[in-house]
Amino acid sequence: xxxxxxxxxxELESLRPHELPPLLRQRIISALSEPRRRPPRxxxxxLWIGALAAAACLVIAVAIWRGRxxxxxxPGRSPVAAGSSPPTDSVVAYQRALAQSPEALDALLDxxxxxxxxxxxxxxxxxxxxxxxxxx
Amino acid sequence: xISIRHPRTFHGLIACLFLAAAALRANExxxxxxxxxxxxxxxxxxxxxxxxxxxxxxxxxxxxxxPVDADAVKLIEASSTALTYLHRGSxxxxxxxxxxxxxxxxxxxxxxxxARELARxxxxxxxxxxxxxxxxxxxxxxxxxxxxANFVGSDTFAIGLLVQDSIxxxxxxxxASRLGQFAPESLRTLADRLGKLPHGGTLQSALRNxxxxxxxxxxxxxxxxxxxxxxxxxxxxxxxxxxxxxxxIVEELKTKAGAVQEFEEFRPFYDELTTLxxxxxxxxxxxxxxLLKKYQNDAVGRLMLSDFVRVFDKDLATRTRFSLLKAxxxxxxxxxxxxxxxxxxxxxxxxxxxxxxxxxxxxxxLTIDGRPVVxxxxxxxx
Numbered sequence: 384x385x386x387x388x389x390x391x392x393x394e395l396e397s398l399r400p401h402e403l404p405p406l407l408r409q410r411i412i413s414a415l416s417e418p419r420r421r422p423p424r425x426x427x428x429x430l431w432i433g434a435l436a437a438a439a440c441l442v443i444a445v446a447i448w449r450g451r452x453x454x455x456x457x458p459g460r461s462p463v464a465a466g467s468s469p470p471t472d473s474v475v476a477y478q479r480a481l482a483q484s485p486e487a488l489d490a491l492l493d494x495x496x497x498x499x500x501x502x503x504x505x506x507x508x509x510x511x512x513x514x515x516x517x518x519x
Numbered sequence: 520x521i522s523i524r525h526p527r528t529f530h531g532l533i534a535c536l537f538l539a540a541a542a543l544r545a546n547e548x549x550x551x552x553x554x555x556x557x558x559x560x561x562x563x564x565x566x567x568x569x570x571x572x573x574x575x576x577x578x579x580x581x582x583x584x585x586p587v588d589a590d591a592v593k594l595i596e597a598s599s600t601a602l603t604y605l606h607r608g609s610x611x612x613x614x615x616x617x618x619x620x621x622x623x624x625x626x627x628x629x630x631x632x633x634a635r636e637l638a639r640x641x642x643x644x645x646x647x648x649x650x651x652x653x654x655x656x657x658x659x660x661x662x663x664x665x666x667x668a669n670f671v672g673s674d675t676f677a678i679g680l681l682v683q684d685s686i687x688x689x690x691x692x693x694x695a696s697r698l699g700q701f702a703p704e705s706l707r708t709l710a711d712r713l714g715k716l717p718h719g720g721t722l723q724s725a726l727r728n729x730x731x732x733x734x735x736x737x738x739x740x741x742x743x744x745x746x747x748x749x750x751x752x753x754x755x756x757x758x759x760x761x762x763x764x765x766x767x768i769v770e771e772l773k774t775k776a777g778a779v780q781e782f783e784e785f786r787p788f789y790d791e792l793t794t795l796x797x798x799x800x801x802x803x804x805x806x807x808x809x810l811l812k813k814y815q816n817d818a819v820g821r822l823m824l825s826d827f828v829r830v831f832d833k834d835l836a837t838r839t840r841f842s843l844l845k846a847x848x849x850x851x852x853x854x855x856x857x858x859x860x861x862x863x864x865x866x867x868x869x870x871x872x873x874x875x876x877x878x879x880x881x882x883x884x885l886t887i888d889g890r891p892v893v894x895x896x897x898x899x900x901x
Binding site: 470 | 576627628632755756
């Protein structure tokens with residue numbers, strides 16, 4: 384019976400792997416025959432210590448970060464725009480009123496009491512009997 | 520089960536945990552927010568204050584003398600929600616207004632005026648309650664106002680302390696003049712609540728805050744200022760006074776470095792005054808007056824100094840009146856013999872008692888502007 388031979392199959396058959404060099408074969412055999420070394424295994428208590436120490440460090444880092452965030456306000460971050468007149472309900476406005484007289488302070492507090500909480504209005508100075516121009 | 524073989528490792532771990540706990544504790548807010556912070560109730564009270572036309576403003580401004588007529592009653596009714604929140608806040612033990620003192624003299628204190636307004640409305644309602652023989656409710660309103668006052672003045676600037684004193688003074692005036700109309704049970708309630716008020720502000724803490732957040736803030740602001748336009752850093756202090764115009768005062772400082780130095784030289788003023796505030800009144804007054812004379816004519820003194828002797832006197836008078844009020848309640852409950860338990864802070868014995876046509880007077884040895892501090896107490900009701 385004639386057997387039909389596919390040329391591609393014939394070519395593939397010719398591509399057999401080369402024999403390994405004897406030296407390499409010997410090295411592989413000796414490496415495989417050595418007893419397997421186990422990777423170092425951490426003691427359970429060390430794992431606990433490591434985990435707890437990492438957790439403590441994380442807590443410290445978060446605490447420090449929070450502390451910085453809380454203390455971030457500085458003179459440069461005042462809610463009052465630089466160069467603008469102090470609002471009527473600011474410390475300095477009350478200090479100025481008191482420097483004039485206790486009655487001026489009372490009048491300013493009265494004016495602020497009836498003003499809705501929010502941005503200041505210059506009229507409050509007039510209500511308080513103070514000259515708005517003297518405050519600029 | 521954790522087994523630790525090496526003691527050093529174990530000690531290191533414990534130290535780490537302690538450090539973590541300490542770091543967390545150090546960053547805890549002084550007052551935890553939520554339902555323990557009275558300020559959250561007070562802010563809601565402020566938001567519920569009734570709208571004020573001119574007539575209502577007059578009623579509130581003269582809360583202690585206006586007739587409690589239909590208009591006043593209508594205003595009291597319109598204030599009931601705000602006063603409910605006042606009562607809720609005053610039942611709490613701590614109050615954090617959320618003030619960012621690092622804003623220095625530009626710090627906004629909108630709660631000062633609103634607290635004063637709320638207190639006046641509460642005291643107006645207390646008058647109405649006393650008129651209708653409801654002294655139990657009046658005792659609560661008066662005590663609520665005193666709690667609010669103490670929270671307003673606590674750990675603040677001198678202005679906050681003055682507002683505290685002013686609110687307390689209003690409550691003392693009403694309580695004393697109408698104390699005779701309180702039922703014994705209401706007097707006991709009042710006495711109990713007077714004994715449990717939170718700590719308010721002191722001149723010492725106000726001065727420490729003034730130094731740290733007013734003087735030091737100004738120094739930092741000047742240091743950060745542009746060399747050419749450093750004068751603008753002082754602009755918030757600008758005010759026309761008989762002591763000279765702002766421009767003239769700034770002219771005296773000449774340079775930015777000179778200005779910084781002048782402000783820095785004010786540190787001992789605050790330190791000395793804070794120490795003096797712990798001394799007896801006579802010592803404080805004379806030495807503080809000398810200190811003020813030494814500094815008040817400097818450029819910085821003219822820009823920044825308040826009359827701290829006046830603040831001291833006002834606060835001292837208020838503390839004394841508070842003691843007088845507590846003594847008066849005790850006298851009404853148990854007789855003048857109770858005065859032995861209320862030593863006069865300004866004297867060596869108890870407060871003086873004197874019967875009068877309208878009730879009785881309790882007098883302290885303390886004098887302010889040459890006049891003794893006196894509490895006039897109304898007659899008991901029949």
